[in-house]
Amino acid sequence: MTVWDQDDCKKYLMQALRLSEVSRRFRNVALGTRGLWNNLDALYTSRHLKLLMSRAGPNGTLHASLYIDFDRQNLAFIEVCRAVLPRLATLTFNHKLRCGVLRRTRGISVALEELFRLSTEDGLHCSVLQELEILGDT
Secondary structure, eight states: OOOTTOSSHHHHHHHHHHHTTSOHHHHHHHHHOGGGGOEEETTSOHHHHHHHHHHHOSSOOEEEEEETTOHHHHHHHHHHTGGGGGGEEEEEEESSOSSSOOOOSOHHHHHHHHHHHHHHHSOOOOTTOOEEEEESOO
16 A cells, blocks of 8 residues: 655645544554655654654655755754654655745755765764655756
8 A cells, every 4th residue: 555656745645644544444554554654755744754754663764855945844854854864765855846836045955964964973874775866957
């Protein structure tokens, strides 16, 4: 069971939550399907990110999306998700934002600088990271 094909980050989250609320049986299946909860997005609230991380389980790999045009959301995401960053299998920087208005900022630079700082100063290692992707026009 997965809703990985959802294009809109908020629709993805809502679909995953709805699946866990259909019935007791659906909830048990949804909560037992770790892959349903492993897609983290910088536009999710802190509460939703924490919910997804807890439902993804303690050992599974995660997928994260950050946005080139949003410094604050990226840094807030990195702070909330700091403990699970070593579990990232994919990290996508998306330029084509579907959930709001684009602004020109240093979003990708700020996020990469913070990730680099964490790796050098705090010893962050992303040993399972398989893909770093930058999508959209630059």
